[in-house]
Amino acid sequence: MNRSYEIMFIVRPDVEEPEIDKLIDTVSGYVTEGGGTVKNSRADQKMGRRRLAYTVKKFNDGFYILLVVDAPAALITELERRLRVSEQVIKFITVRMDEEDKRVAKIKAHRDAHVKRSTLPQVNAEAAPASVAAAPEPETAAVAVEAAEPVAAEV
Numbered sequence: 001m002n003r004s005y006e007i008m009f010i011v012r013p014d015v016e017e018p019e020i021d022k023l024i025d026t027v028s029g030y031v032t033e034g035g036g037t038v039k040n041s042r043a044d045q046k047m048g049r050r051r052l053a054y055t056v057k058k059f060n061d062g063f064y065i066l067l068v069v070d071a072p073a074a075l076i077t078e079l080e081r082r083l084r085v086s087e088q089v090i091k092f093i094t095v096r097m098d099e100e101d102k103r104v105a106k107i108k109a110h111r112d113a114h115v116k117r118s119t120l121p122q123v124n125a126e127a128a129p130a131s132v133a134a135a136p137e138p139e140t141a142a143v144a145v146e147a148a149e150p151v152a153a154e155v
Contacts, residue, residue: 002036002070004101009083009092010062013049020046020063023088027067030079036071044068057090068097 007027011020024045028038047064056062069076076094083092 002072004039004097005069005071005076006095006097007067007069007076007079007083007092008095009065009089010052010056011065011088012057012090013059013061013063015063015088019088020065023086024065024067027079027083030082031067031069031071031075034071034075034078036069036075038067038069040066040068059090062090 009027011023015023024042031038045065045067047066049061049063051061052059071079080092080094083089
């Protein structure tokens with residue numbers, strides 16, 4: 001069963017651009033040989049050279065690479081092993097995205113099920129006739145008074 005993953009790894013800053021392309025092709029090749037697919041394009045994969053939050057293996061910056069992959073879990077385990085032993089990669093992280101997508105979809109469905117008050121049609125008091133806007137309906141006022149009385153008064 002293929003699942004969706006995001007694999008981000010940081011390449012040493014002293015690695016040249018053609019070597020980074022070769023590394024990306026190699027990792028993408030591992031994915032396709034193992035029965036997975038790489039979903040993002042070459043332009044989306046390279047995030048550029050950025051400063052690291054803390055020093056990693058005596059480096060203060062590195063090239064960030066992001067791969068969005070559909071692959072089985074066994075392939076991801078093997079890919080992580082290969083990234084771990086690669087001298088060019090100084091740090092990597094793999095995140096399973098299908099669970100995240102389910103969580104986001106659930107939150108969206110919950111938000112869509114509840115109607116926001118700001119989206120309800122508003123009655124414009126200036127446009128309405130003065131008699132309708134000034135005098136509330138008697139039934140509504142009676143319900144409001146009953147709701148305002150405490151329950152303990154009945155006892």
